[in-house]
Amino acid sequence: xxHVATTAGLFPLPDAQRERLVNLTGRGTGGLIxxxxxxxxxxxxxxxxxxxxxxxxxxxxxxxxxxxARWDDMLAHPLCVHxxxxxxxxxxxxxxxxxxxxxxxTGPLTEDGxxxxxxxxxxxxxxxxxxVVPGPYSLTDLARDEQYGSFAALLNGIADFLxxxxxxxxxxxxxxxxxxxxxxxxxxxxDAHERVRDALDAVNDAIDADVVVHTYWGALGEKLHAHLLxxxxxALGYDLVSAHEECVYLVQEYxxxxxxxxxxxxxxxxxxEAPETVADRxxxxxxxxxxxxxxxxxxxxxTELFYLPVRAFxxxxxxxxxxxxxxxxxxxx
Amino acid sequence: MSIDRDGRDGNGKPGGRERFRPVDHPxxxxxxxxxxxxxxxxxxxxxxxxxxxxxxxxxxxxxxTEAVDDASRLxxxxxxxxxxxxxxDGEMRREEMVEFFARRIxxxxxxGPVKVWGHNYFDKPSVVSEVSYDEPxxxxxxxxxxxxxxRPVKVPITGPYTLATWSFDEVYDDDGALAYALxxxxxxxVSGLVAAGARYIQIDEPALxxxxxxxxxxxxxxxxxxxGLPDDVRLCLHVCYGDYSQICPEIDDYPIxxxxxxxxNGDYEQLDVFADxxxxxxxxxxxxxxxxxxxxxxxxxxxxxxxxxxxxxxxxLTVSPDCGLxxxxxxxxxxxxxxxxxxxxxxxxxxxxGEIDPDALRAEGP
Numbered sequence: 001x002x003h004v005a006t007t008a009g010l011f012p013l014p015d016a017q018r019e020r021l022v023n024l025t026g027r028g029t030g031g032l033i034x035x036x037x038x039x040x041x042x043x044x045x046x047x048x049x050x051x052x053x054x055x056x057x058x059x060x061x062x063x064x065x066x067x068x069a070r071w072d073d074m075l076a077h078p079l080c081v082h083x084x085x086x087x088x089x090x091x092x093x094x095x096x097x098x099x100x101x102x103x104x105x106t107g108p109l110t111e112d113g114x115x116x117x118x119x120x121x122x123x124x125x126x127x128x129x130x131x132v133v134p135g136p137y138s139l140t141d142l143a144r145d146e147q148y149g150s151f152a153a154l155l156n157g158i159a160d161f162l163x164x165x166x167x168x169x170x171x172x173x174x175x176x177x178x179x180x181x182x183x184x185x186x187x188x189x190x191d192a193h194e195r196v197r198d199a200l201d202a203v204n205d206a207i208d209a210d211v212v213v214h215t216y217w218g219a220l221g222e223k224l225h226a227h228l229l230x231x232x233x234x235a236l237g238y239d240l241v242s243a244h245e246e247c248v249y250l251v252q253e254y255x256x257x258x259x260x261x262x263x264x265x266x267x268x269x270x271x272x273e274a275p276e277t278v279a280d281r282x283x284x285x286x287x288x289x290x291x292x293x294x295x296x297x298x299x300x301x302x303t304e305l306f307y308l309p310v311r312a313f314x315x316x317x318x319x320x321x322x323x324x325x326x327x328x329x330x331x332x333x
Numbered sequence: 334m335s336i337d338r339d340g341r342d343g344n345g346k347p348g349g350r351e352r353f354r355p356v357d358h359p360x361x362x363x364x365x366x367x368x369x370x371x372x373x374x375x376x377x378x379x380x381x382x383x384x385x386x387x388x389x390x391x392x393x394x395x396x397x398t399e400a401v402d403d404a405s406r407l408x409x410x411x412x413x414x415x416x417x418x419x420x421x422d423g424e425m426r427r428e429e430m431v432e433f434f435a436r437r438i439x440x441x442x443x444x445g446p447v448k449v450w451g452h453n454y455f456d457k458p459s460v461v462s463e464v465s466y467d468e469p470x471x472x473x474x475x476x477x478x479x480x481x482x483x484r485p486v487k488v489p490i491t492g493p494y495t496l497a498t499w500s501f502d503e504v505y506d507d508d509g510a511l512a513y514a515l516x517x518x519x520x521x522x523v524s525g526l527v528a529a530g531a532r533y534i535q536i537d538e539p540a541l542x543x544x545x546x547x548x549x550x551x552x553x554x555x556x557x558x559x560x561g562l563p564d565d566v567r568l569c570l571h572v573c574y575g576d577y578s579q580i581c582p583e584i585d586d587y588p589i590x591x592x593x594x595x596x597x598n599g600d601y602e603q604l605d606v607f608a609d610x611x612x613x614x615x616x617x618x619x620x621x622x623x624x625x626x627x628x629x630x631x632x633x634x635x636x637x638x639x640x641x642x643x644x645x646x647x648x649x650l651t652v653s654p655d656c657g658l659x660x661x662x663x664x665x666x667x668x669x670x671x672x673x674x675x676x677x678x679x680x681x682x683x684x685x686x687g688e689i690d691p692d693a694l695r696a697e698g699p
Contacts, residue, residue: 012448013448018446018452018454021452022452025452026452027451027452027453031451031452032451072451072452090450090451092543095544097449097499097543098448098449098450100450268501269501270444270501270503271503306447308447309444309445309446309447310445311445312444312445
């Protein structure tokens with residue numbers, strides 16, 4: 001069993017670039033990312049990426065993400081920079097005190113390579129690269145449709161779009177975290193489960209890397225969980241911070257994929273977990289489920305990390321890596 | 334309409350608002366006009382603050398105090414000039430609705446800015462030890478404003494549920510526990526404000542709009558806030574930008590006199606939520622949009638006020654903007670308030686003359 005310390009990405013902007021970008025673009029919606037940044041703005045984001053990759057390296061993470069400093073609109077980012085998407089109203093991001101520009105889809109979602117370009121830049125900074133993408137269902141949930149006409153057509157369109165993006169990822173990408181919080185927060189109707197399964201398979205099939213479908217802010221419904229087990233993804237992710245008992249129950253009752261991702265660090269609280277706490281949570285899960293050996297256990301924060309101030313974010317990465325190191329020592333004993 | 338001038342209105346509520354009627358009020362009917370709280374700061378105040386923060390010698394503490402006092406005096410007067418019946422100082426001493434209180438409550442620590450949206454950040458505080466009440470938070474603001482104001486002063490306070498929810502809680506580990514602890518501190522603060530003369534307190538709970546399922550926690554918080562307060566303290570609850578049907582009818586049981594809502598922004602689509610006969614609180618109705626810089630004409634605001642009269646009688650209707658106005662240009666904020674006050678007086682006159690029949694409006698509904 002391999003333990004891998006990693007994250008679900010979407011990091012807070014480093015202090016220097018946060019201040020630089022406000023000076024360059026102001027605070028209004030007009031200053032937000034549209035896929036066509038000036039050289040100065042692009043340089044600020046390049047600097048942010050370098051800093052965020054270095055932070056992960058210094059913390060000792062086993063997978064390194066690009067950091068997603070450009071994702072002004074959080075998980076809606078890949079749509080918000082698309083030429084056939086209009087930036088709509090600024091709306092609430094899930095149940096948080098955070099807001100994003102609601103992407104209004106006005107034309108066909110052809111792949112545009114925005115994510116691949118950022119990953120290629122990150123690939124020059126690390127050889128342990130992990131991509132992060134919004135899941136097709138969550139992206140559907142976050143968007144407004146003026147093109148596809150039905151939920152089914154929109155979900156298919158977004159799945160094809162994401163598959164196109166993922167297919168263009170550089171070969172350096174070892175793992176892809178597909179973030180699907182909406183599967184928990186506003187789950188699909190029962191008759192849509194198979195569509196969601198197929199949408200995830202479309203993304204999974206587009207790349208020859210380990211795909212992890214990660215969920216958070218609670219546990220999946222039992223039926224939906226069963227449908228996700230029918231996909232070919234390498235790992236399913238569980239939020240042990242917000243719903244450890246419910247998540248363990250799912251795995252006890254229904255099993256899981258060959259690998260799991262476990263949210264063991266609270267991505268939305270400044271209280272920094274001790275490495276022992278991280279290790280205890282990982283051990284508790286392993287001992288609570290009737291699975292003798294996972295291929296890989298991805299240990300991660302439960303959520304994206306932009307909710308945190310920079311210092312707490314950095315401290316959490318360190319605690320996570322140290323906790324995983326402790327577990328590795330235990331398992332090898 | 335029967336009116337008891339000692340502070341009880343026609344419904345006999347001790348928290349009623351007839352006592353806030355100005356002596357020179359021109360109409361028999363009285364639709365109390367007020368604000369939610371924040372107001373754009375004069376450009377020079379921001380400039381002085383930045384210079385004070387950058388260099389305490391360039392702008393001394395005394396000079397800074399003089400500047401905020403001047404701003405408070407100026408904006409209180411601006412509210413009165415706009416024609417409002419109950420005023421405040423536009424929160425000139427406050428920068429942000431959670432941060433201001435967190436800097437005054439024991440147990441809080443600031444660990445750095447966090448993103449709200451785009452390139453907008455706020456210093457979201459962390460609770461790192463049990464919260465405590467060390468010294469008054471708003472006493473100075475209230476006493477100064479009440480001293481310079483000709484009209485009665487309302488005191489807006491960020492509610493305990495919002496203070497708890499919009500903080501990182503490293504200590505309490507329970508959805509309600511931190512909010513209840515903060516509610517006890519707010520009770521202490523409000524008791525002090527009441528001793529200083531305040532009679533109109535507004536609790537702001539925007540976080541309830543995000544998580545309406547926690548309405549029982551907010552209810553318990555309000556019970557703690559009012560514990561031991563005299564009956565004649567008027568308590569308003571302001572909740573904005575949410576689905577009100579999720580917290581009604583539960584709010585009917587809250588120990589409040591007034592429920593203030595933002596409805597102009599949504600073109601009154603949610604108004605029917607308050608048409609329920611069991612809604613007995615006064616309704617604080619948002620009649621100008623706090624998010625759009627377009628100044629609503631008087632006639633449009635009159636129509637908005639009439640919307641309110643389709644769900645509550647005139648003696649239950651308070652007129653206010655949707656929310657704090659601080660993100661608007663100052664001249665726009667002023668023009669909105671001036672038009673709002675004028676519209677309220679026009680509707681009162683129409684009620685007096687019988688041109689508006691409130692019973693018929695309510696019978697018809699929203």
